[in-house]
Amino acid sequence: MGNAASAQDVWKVYGTGEAQVVALRGINVAFEWQKLTAIMGPSGSGKSTLMHCLAGLDTVNRGEVRIGDTVLTQLNDAGLTKVRRDRVGFIFQQFNLLPTLTAKENILLPLAIAGRKPDQRWFDKIIDTVDLGDRLSHRPSQLSGGQQQRVACARALVSRPQVIFGDEPTGNLDSQSGAEILRFLRTSVRTFGQTIIMVTHDPNAASYADRVVFLVDGQIVEEVTDPTADLVLDTMRSLDTRLGRPDEPGPPPEPR
Numbered sequence: 579m580g581n582a583a584s585a586q587d588v589w590k591v592y593g594t595g596e597a598q599v600v601a602l603r604g605i606n607v608a609f610e611w612q613k614l615t616a617i618m619g620p621s622g623s624g625k626s627t628l629m630h631c632l633a634g635l636d637t638v639n640r641g642e643v644r645i646g647d648t649v650l651t652q653l654n655d656a657g658l659t660k661v662r663r664d665r666v667g668f669i670f671q672q673f674n675l676l677p678t679l680t681a682k683e684n685i686l687l688p689l690a691i692a693g694r695k696p697d698q699r700w701f702d703k704i705i706d707t708v709d710l711g712d713r714l715s716h717r718p719s720q721l722s723g724g725q726q727q728r729v730a731c732a733r734a735l736v737s738r739p740q741v742i743f744g745d746e747p748t749g750n751l752d753s754q755s756g757a758e759i760l761r762f763l764r765t766s767v768r769t770f771g772q773t774i775i776m777v778t779h780d781p782n783a784a785s786y787a788d789r790v791v792f793l794v795d796g797q798i799v800e801e802v803t804d805p806t807a808d809l810v811l812d813t814m815r816s817l818d819t820r821l822g823r824p825d826e827p828g829p830p831p832e833p834r
């Protein structure tokens with residue numbers, strides 16, 4: 579059944595002339611269905627850029643990005659909007675909840691925007707799993723950071739997207755709240771068959787993943803499966819002493 583998401587020879591360049599930054603240099607990577615995959619790498623290595631390109635939040639200069647069988651890089655803006663609305667979910671470091679809406683309204687907002695009706699049984703199951711039953715009528719300001727992120731996780735899951743993208747989903751949380759979110763993400767994958775791709779700086783967070791891919795300077799240089807935090811940490815350390823920017827950066831990307 580193919581892959582949940584993939585990038586083939588993807589290049590991303592920001593700016594022009596002196597200010598030009600090549601953020602992605604010919605990325606080839608595929609993400610399996612029903613797996614939790616972490617993307618790691620040093621600051622500035624291109625993790626967020628890769629995630630944004632995979633999720634259709636940003637365009638690429640060259641190469642092909644797919645969600646399922648759909649080639650995102652062939653879609654126009656309207657097509658990309660539809661993919662983002664109907665087929666992917668997002669969890670951000672800053673939670674990104676609307677302050678004037680209750681937890682329940684925030685969770686149901688993506689469905690409301692898409693004009694879809696919530697499946698009550700599925701909604702109840704998610705609320706039960708994130709343990710928010712007694713907080714549904716609270717506004718974000720009345721919730722702790724961990725509770726707000728659980729609302730954001732429920733919001734991402736409620737529409738049953740093909741892929742959920744997380745950008746440092748535990749980056750703003752203390753270790754206990756972070757662990758709750760990570761356990762929840764893993765449960766979503768194992769129990770509900772969700773596919774999740776998350777960017778993280780944290781070896782402990784990455785250890786919850788089925789697989790970790792490592793970026794250095796816009797290239798995928800390593801990956802590990804069934805990682806432990808120690809293995810992730812060792813791999814991160816070994817990256818520091820390996821591949822810097824290649825002498826031959828390859829053909830310059832053609833602007834789209």
Ligand SMILES: Nc1ncnc2c1ncn2[C@@H]1O[C@H](COP(=O)(O)OP(=O)(O)OP(=O)(O)O)[C@@H](O)[C@H]1O
Nearest residue numbers: 592593599601619620621622623624625626627628
């Ligand atoms: N909008 C932009 N304009 C110009 N350069 C950008 C832009 N966004 C990112 N970059 C550059 O692209 C490179 C990759 O950035 P990106 O944010 O993807 O890295 P990252 O690995 O997610 O970093 P971090 O871990 O610090 O968040 C960096 O050199 C960054 O400065």
